[in-house]
Amino acid sequence: MFRTAIAGSLPKPEWLAETHKLWPQWKAQGDALLHAKADATLLWVKLQEDAGLEVIGDGEQARQHFVHGFLEQVEGIDFEHKVKMGIRNNRYDAMVPQVVAPLRLKGRVHAFEAQLTRAHTQKKIKFTLPGPMTIVDTVADRFYGDKVKMAMAFAELLNQEALALQADGVDIVQFDEPAFNVYMEEAADWGVKALERAAQGLTCTTAVHICYGYGIQANIDWKNTLGHEWRQYEKVFPALAKSSIDQVSLECFHSHVPPDLMKLLEGKDVMVGVIDVASDEVETPEQVADTIGQALQFVPKKHLIACTNCGLAPMDRAVAEAKLKALADGAKLAAKRYG
Numbered sequence: 001m002f003r004t005a006i007a008g009s010l011p012k013p014e015w016l017a018e019t020h021k022l023w024p025q026w027k028a029q030g031d032a033l034l035h036a037k038a039d040a041t042l043l044w045v046k047l048q049e050d051a052g053l054e055v056i057g058d059g060e061q062a063r064q065h066f067v068h069g070f071l072e073q074v075e076g077i078d079f080e081h082k083v084k085m086g087i088r089n090n091r092y093d094a095m096v097p098q099v100v101a102p103l104r105l106k107g108r109v110h111a112f113e114a115q116l117t118r119a120h121t122q123k124k125i126k127f128t129l130p131g132p133m134t135i136v137d138t139v140a141d142r143f144y145g146d147k148v149k150m151a152m153a154f155a156e157l158l159n160q161e162a163l164a165l166q167a168d169g170v171d172i173v174q175f176d177e178p179a180f181n182v183y184m185e186e187a188a189d190w191g192v193k194a195l196e197r198a199a200q201g202l203t204c205t206t207a208v209h210i211c212y213g214y215g216i217q218a219n220i221d222w223k224n225t226l227g228h229e230w231r232q233y234e235k236v237f238p239a240l241a242k243s244s245i246d247q248v249s250l251e252c253f254h255s256h257v258p259p260d261l262m263k264l265l266e267g268k269d270v271m272v273g274v275i276d277v278a279s280d281e282v283e284t285p286e287q288v289a290d291t292i293g294q295a296l297q298f299v300p301k302k303h304l305i306a307c308t309n310c311g312l313a314p315m316d317r318a319v320a321e322a323k324l325k326a327l328a329d330g331a332k333l334a335a336k337r338y339g
């Protein structure tokens with residue numbers, strides 16, 4: 001049997017927030033918002049279990065965005081005066097908060113949804129945090145004046161929250177580092193070190209998710225410029241293979257990533273993307289099993305985890321539900337074929 005998990009995010013129901021957006025506005029405030037976040041989290045826990053997934057997540061229902069959800073609990077950041085900044089090497093503009101003073105956590109960031117998820121499933125749970133390099137690429141620096149120094153400061157805060165999540169009963173802490181696929185040299189040079197600092201002292205399973213981004217137009221346009229072979233992973237995988245991180249997530253289905261790059265992750269668990277997040281077309285179990293079969297040429301069975309290419313946040317809820325089912329059914333079919 002192949003293990004199954006999602007990358008992280010799932011669509012927010014229309015009663016919680018605006019749909020089909022990466023930075024959606026909430027539909028309620030105060031206690032009503034907290035209740036709506038809890039209800040949406042429980043809904044997705046149930047739907048992931050019903051689909052037959054093995055590892056369950058909170059679907060990131062309680063945070064507005066995967067990076068800014070963390071930053072909201074950090075002191076030293078000015079959210080009042082956001083500035084427009086080109087992010088992911090100017091692939092698209094975002095309104096980002098500014099770092100204006102030494103960074104410190106105000107308190108716990110994700111205790112509410114992590115404990116809620118833990119209380120409502122017997123399965124393993126995975127919890128996602130943004131990686132230090134990706135955070136640094138999603139805020140404006142008016143204080144540190146040095147990217148690496150600021151990344152290490154964020155890594156310390158991430159580490160505090162990660163250790164607390166582990167104490168909450170989280171089985172897998174995953175850091176999302178889409179920036180690794182944009183700044184490949186820097187990722188191999190200091191990005192992996194910052195990541196290891198964020199994961200320092202964790203005894204639960206640790207993971208990193210590296211992708212080509214959500215299925216939004218700016219990312220689709222960017223992917224069209226990357227040519228026939230996407231070799232970005234080639235630079236950072238050797239550094240990750242030597243690192244303390246246990247699992248690495250990558251895009252596979254419908255991507256132009258040469259599958260043999262997975263060989264560079266020898267010894268690691270590989271979360272193979274078998275579900276496309278940039279298309280509403282729902283994969284068949286046969287397609288999912290085929291992708292798993294292809295990955296098996298380069299990843300030993302015991303190290304292969306079937307996963308989505310990226311988060312499903314901006315998708316239609318019904319499409320996302322169908323894709324979860326395709327993921328689980330495809331993994332079952334693959335177990336029959338290759339087991």
Ligand SMILES: [Zn+2]
Binds near residue numbers: 211
């Ligand atoms: Zn992603």
